[in-house]
Structure formats: structure tokens, C-alpha cells
Amino acid sequence: MSLPNISAACHVVGDDINTDVHCSSKYMPGRDTAYVAQHAFEQVAPNFVSEFKFGDVIVAGRNFGINSSREQAVHVMRLLGVSAVVAPSFGRQFFRNAINNGLPLVECDTSGIEDKDRVEIDFAAGVLTVPERKIRRALPTLPPAIQTLLAAGGLIAFLQQHPDWNVGAA
């Protein structure tokens, strides 16, 4: 089962983005996901939310989502319509949260990709291309079980269909 291809504008942020700080209410007690979504990443990319269109992609530097990584960050990104995050590496907990919530992560060198470039991701072929930069990069294959969870729309949706955890049957 393969994920649908993506062709969308990208929004570039830097290295070591701490999603607790930039995309959660950890330091804004009582604020809900909708409120955080209006202010996501504003300290690192001031026009991020106003310029972000549903279906766009985030392109980041290394260690995107480091530290304790609230799951809320992924809920915020889903609300904004983030279709994938591309980065050379992710924080471990962020990686889990993204898979569990059906947000595809693409582990890939992001050097040379500029803000608002059109990024094309072909999951089945395992290729990321940025036509206007002549960038074409191979993507590592996600383990089948993770592809199954992503294709189901996340872990909750998967377990609603497969409470027996049969990751091979989906």
C-alpha cells in the first residue's frame, strides 16, 4: 500500500526546530490547538501561517521536532493541512507522533531547497524532486508496518479497523 504522491509548495524552517516551543501550547497553558495553529512557527518564520496553504509541505533542517515533542504539534500541523515534513533527521518522539497521526515524514537531505519551491514526492518510487532547482533525491523506504499505519491515517484509525494489531493484513 503506497501513500499518494505530493506536489506542493514548501515552507522552509531551520535546524533543531523545537516543536514544543514553536508548535504547541506547552508554554501557553490553556491554549487549544486552533489557537496554536494561528501562531505556529511564527518565531522562526514570521509569515508561516499566513502563507501556508492546505496541502503544503514543511522543509526543515536537521533534528526537526527535538526534545519532549508534544503530540499536539502534529495535531496542529494536521489542522494546518501539512501534507508531509521533509528533513534530514527528526526528533525521535516527533517521528512516533507523526506516524501515529498519519503525517508522512520524509528523511532526506534538504540543502538547496528554497522557501516556496514546488516539491514533488513520489512515495512508491522513493524519489523527491524539486524541478526548478534540478534536485532529485532518493528516499529511504519506510518499513511496511509504518506505511500501513500511515496509509490507515494513523494508529487510532488503524486499531479501530485492526484491534488485533495485524499490520500485515491492512
Place this chain on the structure above:
Amino acid sequence: MNLVEKILAHHAGVATVKPGDVVVAKVDFAMVHDARALNALKQIQKLGTNGLPFASRTALVIDHFSPPPHPEAANTHVAMRRFAEEHGAVLFDVGDGICHQVLPEGGHLTCGDIVVGTDTHSTTYGAFNALGTGVEGTDIAAVLTTGKLWFRVPESIRIELKGELQPGVWAKDVTLAMLGRLGAEGANYRSLEYVGSGVAAMAIDDRMTLSNHAAELGAKAALLEADEKTLAWLKAHGAREPRPVKADADAQYAQRIEIDAAALAPQVARAHHIDDVVSVTEVASQRIDVALIGTCTNGRLDDIRQAAAILKGRRLAKGVRMIVTPASRDIYIAALREGLVETLTAAGASVEAAGCGTCVNITGHFIAADRQVVISSANRNFKGRLGNPSSEIWIASAATVAASALLGRVADPREVEGGRWRNAA
């Protein structure tokens, strides 16, 4: 196979696993703390709460917002108490202590277990030869309803501590040295295995720091093999029958690192970056204003003993304030019985009720002033973590924090009276 591979293979019911494999494995115990409980309870509702057989093997811990600083936290606490009551989960309430301390103290885990918790420092359980790792609310919902969870088998790094740490040098210094060497997140996705005479010589308190603080390296887990000390500690705390796991002689590691433990000096992470690490001797003229001891990393009895050994019969340097927060109620009681609370209070420190305390400003009960320099035994020091981006947080062992509080500047504990205290047990 190495430790993490063996535990995952056993719990997944397969003969072998290798790094990169994704397995569905049985979980032995789960933990949810109050900073994540609202999300976890929300996710559990999505899967339905008709019979949660795993609830009796789940602890709800009220430690981060302890006591609650706003109505949202207070309401979350009420929801946690109600959930624990309705479903038969274990509850640790305000003042009982930090999740990573009360789980082992309560006998809720043992060697060979898989324990998941809604906190990055769930790596702490590795000190007991268990796979402890951090998860989030969706994972907890899966565990509570099915008793299982998916895991990606991590690559492992074997770290050998050669020789023994000198008196005045602690597990905290080992991890800070590793952070200086590998960088923050330098072990991202990976599992650590600490071995060698330096680990064997450590008391359980210090071993817990070693496993706990691996979270700052980005580690998924940080496991130790069990020895007589481990088994005796678990037995004394009423843990289930241990299933100790040893690495095979031909176990594979992505990386092997050796540390000359005997040559290691106390280490300090400078403001804002946990991997900006220097030897204490290089920064000994640095002024400090506030000294903090506590947290899941270094708020244990041996940490409080280190501070009391240095501050006994003395006063904090003029102008310095100090807060000590025991990691659990049991530690607090032990510190009272040993006279440590009296020693520290007489020296000018405040000793607060057990909990996450002054680790991070989410409670508002300690906020640093502009340009203040805080030295803390906590685990993270990014700009603004104590509520003020104009303040600085430096990170060190409890001994180095106490020596610094005594002198009003970053100080090498080996150079002050009592600074070479070590646990003789």
C-alpha cells in the same frame, strides 16, 4: 543480540530482530503524567474505555503541575484521579514525587520489562535492565486497550566506562561529557548500553541518572545490565520477579565508545545549550545567583546527600538563593530522617515538596530574573526554560551545584570540604 534487541524480540514473540525492523511488542507497564494526561485521556476515548485490562498496569502521576498553578491543570488532576478510580489504575498524587522515581520505588517495573511513559526521560527505567522509552497519548491509548505497541528496533551504542569515577565526580558528569562529545541529539533514535567497571561501581541513584539523562542525547533508551545491586534494590522495593537480560558476546553495535572514567573531571554545560560542555575548572570564575537541586535527573537521595555534605554547618554565599526539591516523598522522608533537610535549611536553602519542581517554568513557582545566572542539576537549559530568556541556566551535578552555591561562583566540588563525599554502600 544486544540488550534492546533481546527485550524487543522476546516481547514481540520472535527469535531475532535487527535495527530498522518494526515490531509489535507486549508492554509490561505504562505511565502517564499530568502534562500529557489530557491528550492521553482524549485518545483513549477514541478507542473506547469498555474494559481496559491494562489499566491496573498503568500509573497516572501528578508531578509536573504539582501543585496546580492554573484551573486547567487542577481540572486535569481531577480527571486523572477519576480515571484511576474508575479503571483501577495506579495513582501518584501531588507531592508523591516524579514519575521516573515513583515507578521504580513503587515496585512497578523489573529487569527485562518494556515500560513506556509519556515523557522523554522514561529512559530512566533502563537503569534496572528494562527497556524504558518515551511515548505520547496515542501510544498510551493503544497500550491501554491492547497491551501492545509498535517499536522500531534502534541501533545501539555501547559505552564503556573504564576505571571508576573519582570522588566528587558523578554520572551527571559522564553524560555531560558524552553530550560534549556527541552533541545534543547525537544518539537520536539510538539505544545506549553503558557497561564497565565505572558502571559497576555506581550506586543505583547514579545509575538512574546515567539512563535518565540519555534523553538529552536523543536516545530512545539507555540500558544497563543487572547485577547484585540491581536485584537487591528491586527486591527491597517489591518489584516482580526479575528476568535479567545480558548482551550476547557477538552483539552488534553501530558505535563503541570508551570513556576513561577515572580521569573525568566534573563537567558543566554553559547557558542555553546542553552540549556546550566544559570542565568545571575552565569556568570557575563564573558568578552564579541561584542554585537548584532536584528533577528526575538529579533529585535523588545521593544528590541531596552530596549537597548536605558540602553545606553542613555553613551558609550559602552572600546573595545566593537555593532551592532543593526531592524527587519523591520517600526521598523526602529519608532526607528528613538523615537530617539533610535541616542541614540544607540551616545553610539558607529552601526544601520544597517532591515533584518536578524547578526543572521548567510551567508552574510559575520559580522564574529567574533578567541577567540572573542559575546553576541547576536539571537536564535542559535552553533559553527561557525558567521563564525568562534574559536569564542563564548552567547545568551540573548536585555536588557542583552545591559547591557553587557555597562560593557564589561555579566551583569544583573536589576543592571544597565535603565535596568528595560518596555513597559507601
